[in-house]
C-alpha cells in the first residue's frame with residue numbers, strides 16, 4: 001500500500017504536512033529525471049534524507065567547514081575501500097578525526113539541506129510506503145527533526161506563483177489562525193518579515209489589507225502566508241459571499257428563504273434510504 | 277408532489293455516474309458527449325453534461341440526484357443546480373492526488389456560493405493505493421467538522437452510508453416544523 005503521485009500536483013510542503021499531522025512512519029521516494037531522493041520518517045518526524053545527485057558529499061562538507069583535513073578524509077575513504085561496509089562518518093570517528101556530536105550536527109545539516117533542495121523540484125514522482133523503516137546502522141542515533149521548520153525554510157525558497165496559488169486563490173482571502181494552533185507553533189522560527197505578517201493576522205483583514213499595512217510585496221506576503229498554511233499554523237477562508245444567508249434568529253421565514261428543510265422531511269428521506 | 281435535490285460533484289472519473297447508478301431507482305440518465313479538451317486523455321468518452329437519478333420517498337415526495345462535472349467551464353450549471361439543493365456530496369478519487377486541487381476548487385466554489393451542507397466521499401477505497409479518509413482530510417486540508425466518508429461507488433451499502441451521513445448533517449440544520 002503506497003501513496004503515489006506527482007509533486008506537480010501535490011507539493012512537497014503538503015506532503016510533509018500530511019506526514020507531520022498524520023504522525024506517519026515510512027519512506028518517501030522521489031524521482032525526477034535521473035535524480036532520486038529518499039526520505040525516512042518516524043512518527044511524523046524526519047529521520048534521514050539522501051539524494052543521489054547531492055551537491056556535496058559528507059567528506060567535502062566537513063573539509064569545507066574545516067572540521068577535518070582532506071588528508072583525513074582520504075585516509076578514511078581508503079579504509080572504507082579496504083574494509084567495506086563502514087560509513088565514512090563512522091571511520092572518521094574511529095580514527096579520532098572528529099567528535100561524534102560534531103559529525104552528528106553536520107549530518108543533520110546535510111539532511112536539512114537535502115530536503116531544502118527538493119523544494120526546488122517543480123515536479124517529480126513520489127511514492128510513500130507506510131511502515132518502511134530506515135535500515136542503516138552507519139548513521140548513528142539520528143535526531144528526529146520536526147518538519148514544520150523544514151516546511152517554512154523550504155517555502156522561503158519557493159519562487160513560483162503556482163504553488164502559492166494552490167492555497168491562496170486571491171488576495172481577498174482572509175487568513176486566520178487555525179483553531180488548535182498545535183504545540184508545534186511554538187517551535188517555528190520566523191524571519192522579521194514573517195513576524196510582521198504574522199502579527200497582522202487577525203481573521204478580519206484580507207491578504208490585500210495585510211499587504212498594504214506591511215508594505216511588503218504581494219508575492220512576499222502571499223508566500224509567507226503560504227508558508228504558514230503549509231506548516232499548519234494558518235488557514236485562509238473566503239470572504240462571506242454577499243448572497244449567503246445571514247445568521248438570524250427568526251428561524252421560520254428565514255429558513256424557508258435559505259432553503260432549510262423541515263425535520264420531518266429529512267427524516268422521511270433518511271428512513272427511505274435506510275430501507276433500501 | 278414535492279421534489280428535493282442533492283448534487284453529486286467531483287472531478288472527472290471520480291465516480292459520480294457510478295455513485296448515482298448504485299442507488300437510483302431509475303436507469304441513470306447520463307448525457308454522454310465526446311470530451312473535446314483536456315479531459316480526453318483520461319477517458320475516451322466522458323460525461324461532460326450530467327447524470328440524473330431518482331429515489332421516490334413516498335407518493336408526495338421524491339429525491340432527485342444530479343451528478344455534475346467539476347470542470348470550470350461548467351460553473352454555470354452549478355449555479356442552477358445549487359438552487360434549492362438539500363445538500364452536496366463531493367466525490368474524490370482517493371487514488372489520484374492530481375485531482376485533489378480540482379476537488380478543493382469544487383468545494384470552494386459550492387461553499388462560496390451557498391452555505392450548503394456537504395460531505396466528502398473518499399471514493400475507490402477498494403483500490404490498493406487509495407489514500408485513506410484521514411490522509412485525504414490532511415491532503416485536502418478539511419476542517420475537522422467536515423465529514424469525510426469511505427466510499428466504493430460500486431457497492432450500494434457505502435453509497436447509502438454517504439447519503440445518510442449527509443442527511444444527518446442536513447438534519448442538524450433543519451427546522452423544527
Ligand SMILES: Nc1nc2c(ncn2[C@@H]2O[C@H](COP(=O)(O)OP(=O)(O)O)[C@@H](O)[C@H]2O)c(=O)[nH]1
Nearest residue numbers: 288289290291292293294399400427428429430
Ligand atoms: N474500483 C472502483 N472503481 C470505481 C469506483 N467508482 C467508480 N469507479 C470506476 O471509475 C471510473 C469512473 O467512474 P464514473 O462514475 O464514470 O466517474 P465520473 O466521471 O465521475 O462520472 C469507471 O470506470 C468506474 O467504474 C470505485 O469505488 N471503485
Ligand SMILES: [Mg+2]
Nearest residue numbers: 292293294323
Ligand atoms: Mg460520469
